Amino acid sequence: xxNAVPEIRIIDVVDVASFGLLPPCADPGFDHRTCDxxxxxxxxxxxxxxxxxxxxxxxxxRVPRRPVLFGxxxxxxxxxxxxxxxxxxxxxxxxxxxxxxxxxxxxxxxxFVPPPRARPLAGAGVPRKLGLLDRGRVAFGSYAKVVLIDDxxxxxxxxxxxxxxxxxxxxxxxxxxxxxAPLPAVITCIATTPAARGAGHARRLVAAICADLGERGFAAxxxxxxxxxxxxATSAATPEFWVGCGFRVAVDDERFPVxxxxxx
Numbered sequence: 732x733x734n735a736v737p738e739i740r741i742i743d744v745v746d747v748a749s750f751g752l753l754p755p756c757a758d759p760g761f762d763h764r765t766c767d768x769x770x771x772x773x774x775x776x777x778x779x780x781x782x783x784x785x786x787x788x789x790x791x792x793r794v795p796r797r798p799v800l801f802g803x804x805x806x807x808x809x810x811x812x813x814x815x816x817x818x819x820x821x822x823x824x825x826x827x828x829x830x831x832x833x834x835x836x837x838x839x840x841x842x843f844v845p846p847p848r849a850r851p852l853a854g855a856g857v858p859r860k861l862g863l864l865d866r867g868r869v870a871f872g873s874y875a876k877v878v879l880i881d882d883x884x885x886x887x888x889x890x891x892x893x894x895x896x897x898x899x900x901x902x903x904x905x906x907x908x909x910x911x912a913p914l915p916a917v918i919t920c921i922a923t924t925p926a927a928r929g930a931g932h933a934r935r936l937v938a939a940i941c942a943d944l945g946e947r948g949f950a951a952x953x954x955x956x957x958x959x960x961x962x963x964a965t966s967a968a969t970p971e972f973w974v975g976c977g978f979r980v981a982v983d984d985e986r987f988p989v990x991x992x993x994x995x
Contacts, residue, residue, distance in 0.1 A: 737880050739932075741939045743873035750861045752877050754884040754924045757963040763860075763887055766966070769919040770863050772897035777966060786856045867895055872947055876940060878932045885927035886936050889920040890944070890952075902955055906982045906989060915951040915991065916944045920966040933968070937976045945994040953991045954978065 744750055753763045762779035769775065857865070864874040871892055878886035892914075893899055899917050903909055918940060923933045944952055956967045970980060973990040982989035 738882075739935070740879045740882075741876055741936060742879060744861075744864055744875035744877060745868065745873055747857060747861065749877065750858065750864070752879065752884045753875075753887050754877070754922070756922065756966075757925050761966065763889070763920065763922065763966075764858065765860055766920070767860065767863060768966075769889070769896040769898045772901045775898060783859050786858065864889070867891065871895075872943070876936060876943075878936050880927070880932070884924070885930075886923045886932040887920070888918055888922075888933075888936050888940055890916060890918040890940050892949075893917050893953075899953075899955060902987070903953075903989075906984075909953075909981060909989060909991075910951075913950040915953040916947075916949040918952060918954045921954075921968050921972075922966055925963075928962070933972070934976050937973075941977075941992060941994060949994055951991055951993050953981070953989055955987065955989055958984070958986055958988055 742749055742752070744753070750764070756762055756779075760779060761777045765780040765783040766777045767775045768777045867874065874891040874895065875887065875889045877884050893903075893916065896917055896919055899919065918937065921933055921937065941952055954967060954973050956970050956973060957965045958970055960969060970988050970990060973992075974980065976992070978990035978992040980988055981991040
């Protein structure tokens with residue numbers, strides 16, 4: 732009989748390899764790997780869509796344009812990342828043109844022409860859901876984490892800035908009593924595999940996410956559970972779960988309450 736202590740790791744979902752570690756949903760009709768319920772407030776779905784798991788699948792599908800907040804990763808309409816034309820050049824090839832110099836002028840960047848927009852960090856041709864998770868990573872960081880026990884995935888959570896999830900923004904509009912400032916980060920999904928339930932993995936994952944979000948500068952985090960839902964039928968857990976994780980009930984709605992936790 733082995734008394735070895737299992738190795739517990741929490742990893743960020745940042746590439747195809749880590750995306751492949753997302754555990755299956757308890758209800759086979761749902762799939763974390765193809766869910767765009769929170770990203771698309773009008774037509775988002777939690778349904779399992781196996782075709783979306785193929786490399787590049789769904790890349791031509793409509794990706795919802797989300798509201799933009801200052802400092803977010805998507806630029807406002809008609810805007811582009813700007814370079815500082817007065818910054819000191821970092822190499823000889825980028826030196827400003829000097830008309831008094833003899834010889835061929837070096838190629839210079841035009842500060843008034845938007846530079847090429849960087850591709851998603853996960854690369855081109857990835858499953859659509861990974862592309863959604865990767866949209867804000869340059870400015871924000873990862874949007875999902877997985878708990879591994881001896882390298883086996885047992886729990887998953889998706890989170891991010893409020894502006895990344897239009898359905899959360901729409902839900903908050905129903906509750907004017909929620910504070911407008913500071914705007915929170917949100918945890919949209921939390922799930923544990925049926926075999927791993929009851930061992931505290933989901934709570935451990937929430938604690939890691941809250942610590943991470945606090946380090947990223949967020950002052951609060953919210954979640955939007957469904958009261959009375961079966962464990963297999965919800966991806967947002969129950970109000971009781973969140974209260975056990977240090978959240979308070981900010982909106983005590985009989986079906987769709989809002990829980991909130993202030994971060995240190």
